[in-house]
Amino acid sequence: MHIRTNIITPLSKTETLYRKDVVITIKDGLIKSITDSYEFDFTNSTVANKLHLITIPGLIDTHVHLSQWRIRGKYKNDLLEWLNTYTFKEELKSFQSAYAKEVSEDFFANLIKNGTTTALIYVSISKEATDIAFEEADRRGIRALIGKVNMDINSPDYLMEDSTKSLEESIELCEKWDNKRNLNFVFTPRFAPVCSEKLMRGIGDYAQKHSKYIQTHLSENKNEIAMVKEMYPQYKS
Structure with a gap:
C-alpha cells in the first residue's frame, strides 16, 4: 500500500x-x-x-473507561455521587454478554475512527466483559492495555467482589492476554476507597514479582482524599 x-x-x-x-x-x-x-x-x-x-501518528489515550462508553456526558458535581447515580449501574450491565460485546465493538470502532490507536483501558469487575474487550481489541489490531476492575469494599452489593476471587480472576486474564500481539493486561484496583488493603497488597505483590502493569485513580477530588485519609491513616501518602 x-x-x-x-x-x-x-x-x-x-x-x-x-x-x-x-x-x-x-x-x-x-x-x-x-x-x-x-x-x-x-x-x-x-x-x-x-x-x-x-x-499524524496514531493518538494515545492514557485513561479511558470502556464500560462507561454509553454514559459519556452524564454529570454530577461530586465524583462519588456520579459513581452511584450513573456509573456503577451502567457497569453492572457489562455482566450481560451481548451488551458487553455490543459496547466493546462500538467503543473500539470509535477509538479508531477518531485516530486513537493506543489506549489504556478500564473495563469493569466482570471477567467475561474484560475478556470480550480483549477479543475485540485483538480482532481490530489496536494497541491496548486493558484491565479488569477490582472492588471489594465500600461498593454496591451488586459490584462487591470477594478479595481472593478478584485477584484470581485478574491473574487468569493476565496469563491469557498479557503480551499477546498488541495487547497487555493491566491490574486495575479502581481506587483506594473501594479496595481493601489485602486486595491492594495482593495486586502489588503479584505485579512486582512478575513485572506487570498497574493503573488506578488517585486524588481526584477533596471528598475522595478525605475518605482515603480516614481509611488509611497509617500511611503518609
Missing part, C-alpha cells in the same frame, strides 16, 4: 517534523518507508492520493 500525503510528527518535547508531499509505503501492517514524492517511482504502483490531508 502506498499513500501520498503530508505528515507531521513529534520528534521530541520541543521539536516537530513536517514533511510535505511524501509517499508512505506500508507492508504487512507496518510503515516500511517515507519517501519524498519526487524520488518515488510511480511506475506500476497504485498510490492513494491524500495530499489534501495531513497525516
Whole structure:
C-alpha cells in the first residue's frame, strides 16, 4: 500500500517534523518507508492520493473507561455521587454478554475512527466483559492495555467482589492476554476507597514479582482524599 500525503510528527518535547508531499509505503501492517514524492517511482504502483490531508501518528489515550462508553456526558458535581447515580449501574450491565460485546465493538470502532490507536483501558469487575474487550481489541489490531476492575469494599452489593476471587480472576486474564500481539493486561484496583488493603497488597505483590502493569485513580477530588485519609491513616501518602 502506498499513500501520498503530508505528515507531521513529534520528534521530541520541543521539536516537530513536517514533511510535505511524501509517499508512505506500508507492508504487512507496518510503515516500511517515507519517501519524498519526487524520488518515488510511480511506475506500476497504485498510490492513494491524500495530499489534501495531513497525516499524524496514531493518538494515545492514557485513561479511558470502556464500560462507561454509553454514559459519556452524564454529570454530577461530586465524583462519588456520579459513581452511584450513573456509573456503577451502567457497569453492572457489562455482566450481560451481548451488551458487553455490543459496547466493546462500538467503543473500539470509535477509538479508531477518531485516530486513537493506543489506549489504556478500564473495563469493569466482570471477567467475561474484560475478556470480550480483549477479543475485540485483538480482532481490530489496536494497541491496548486493558484491565479488569477490582472492588471489594465500600461498593454496591451488586459490584462487591470477594478479595481472593478478584485477584484470581485478574491473574487468569493476565496469563491469557498479557503480551499477546498488541495487547497487555493491566491490574486495575479502581481506587483506594473501594479496595481493601489485602486486595491492594495482593495486586502489588503479584505485579512486582512478575513485572506487570498497574493503573488506578488517585486524588481526584477533596471528598475522595478525605475518605482515603480516614481509611488509611497509617500511611503518609
